[in-house]
Amino acid sequence: MEKLIEQLKxxxxxxxxxxxxxxxxxxxxxxxxxxxxGLDSIDALELIMLMDREYGIxxxxxKAGKAVFQSVRTMAEYIQANRTK
Amino acid sequence: xxxxxxxxxxxxSVLLDGKTIAVEQTGDKLLVELYRRYAGDYPKxxxxxxxxxxxxxxAELLLKQSAISDQQLVDAVILxxxxxxxxxxxxxxxxxxxxxxxxxxxxxxxxxxNIVTGEIAIRHHIQGETSFYILNSPEQLKPxxxxxxxxxHSTALVGWCECSKQDNFYAKMxxxxxx
Numbered sequence: 001m002e003k004l005i006e007q008l009k010x011x012x013x014x015x016x017x018x019x020x021x022x023x024x025x026x027x028x029x030x031x032x033x034x035x036x037x038g039l040d041s042i043d044a045l046e047l048i049m050l051m052d053r054e055y056g057i058x059x060x061x062x063k064a065g066k067a068v069f070q071s072v073r074t075m076a077e078y079i080q081a082n083r084t085k
Numbered sequence: 086x087x088x089x090x091x092x093x094x095x096x097x098s099v100l101l102d103g104k105t106i107a108v109e110q111t112g113d114k115l116l117v118e119l120y121r122r123y124a125g126d127y128p129k130x131x132x133x134x135x136x137x138x139x140x141x142x143x144a145e146l147l148l149k150q151s152a153i154s155d156q157q158l159v160d161a162v163i164l165x166x167x168x169x170x171x172x173x174x175x176x177x178x179x180x181x182x183x184x185x186x187x188x189x190x191x192x193x194x195x196x197x198x199n200i201v202t203g204e205i206a207i208r209h210h211i212q213g214e215t216s217f218y219i220l221n222s223p224e225q226l227k228p229x230x231x232x233x234x235x236x237x238h239s240t241a242l243v244g245w246c247e248c249s250k251q252d253n254f255y256a257k258m259x260x261x262x263x264x
Contacts, residue, residue, distance in 0.1 A: 016132070016191070017131050017132055017191070018128075018131065019117075019131045042132075042190050042191055042194055043191075045190035045191075046189065046190055046191050049187050049188075049189065049190065052187065053187045
C-alpha cells in the first residue's frame with residue numbers, strides 16, 4: 001500500500017502540474033479538496049481521468065467519488081480494491 | 086489616451102517602460118522565472134496555458150509599476166492576438182487522438198483565448214469589461230480600445246498577447262488612462 005501511495009502522489013503532482021511540489025509535501029491523510037491540497041472541480045476531473053488512464057477504473061457514481069477523493073489514502077485504498085490494470 | 090506603463094515580452098527579453106529586465110531563461114521557462122521573481126504567491130499560475138501565463142505575467146509587471154490605487158481603478162482588460170488559443174488547442178487535441186482517448190479537463194478549460202483576460206481580472210479584482218479579439222495586427226486593436234473605453238478618467242490593460250506554439254510567444258501590453 002505504501003508503494004502505491006507514493007506512486008499515486010507522484011501521478012497527482014504530474015497530472016495537476018504542481019511544479020513546486022514533491023510527494024513528500026503531500027500529507028497522505030489530508031483532505032484533497034477545500035483545505036489540504038485545495039483542489040477544485042477541474043482537478044477532480046483530472047483525478048477521474050488519472051484513475052481511468054493509470055488503473056483502468058471508471059468512476060461514474062458522484063456519491064462514490066466524494067468518498068474516494070477524501071485523501072490520497074482513500075484514493076489508494078479504492079484503487080487497490082478496484083484496479084483492472 | 087495616455088500610456089501609464091508599457092511592457093514587451095519576447096521569448097528572450099523583457100522590456101518594462103523602456104528598460105530591459107535581465108533574465109536568465111528563455112521560452113516558456115522565462116515566464117516561470119518571471120512568475121517566481123515577481124509574483125510567487127499564486128500557484129494557479131502553474132495550471133495556466135502559455136497564453137494565460139504570458140498575459141498574467143505582463144499584467145503583473147504592469148500593475149506592480151503602479152500605485153495600489155491604480156490597480157483598484159482598472160476598468161477594463163482588452164487584449165488581442167492573431168492565433169487565438171491554437172497552442173493549447175493543439176495540446177488538447179493530442180489528448181484525444183485515436184488510441185489515446187483521455188481528454189484533459191485542465192487543457193480543455195484553456196481552449197478559448199479570452200480565458201487570459203479572465204485570469205487577469207480574477208487576480209486583480211477587475212470587475213469591468215474584459216474582451217479578447219482575434220485580429221490580423223495590433224494596429225486593428227486601437228479603434229476597438231477607443232470605442233470601448235469611452236468614459237473619461239478610466240483605466241485599462243490593453244495590448245497584444247500572442248502564443249502560436251511552444252516556446253514562441255510575444256506580448257506588448259500597456260496600462261492606459263483615458264484623460
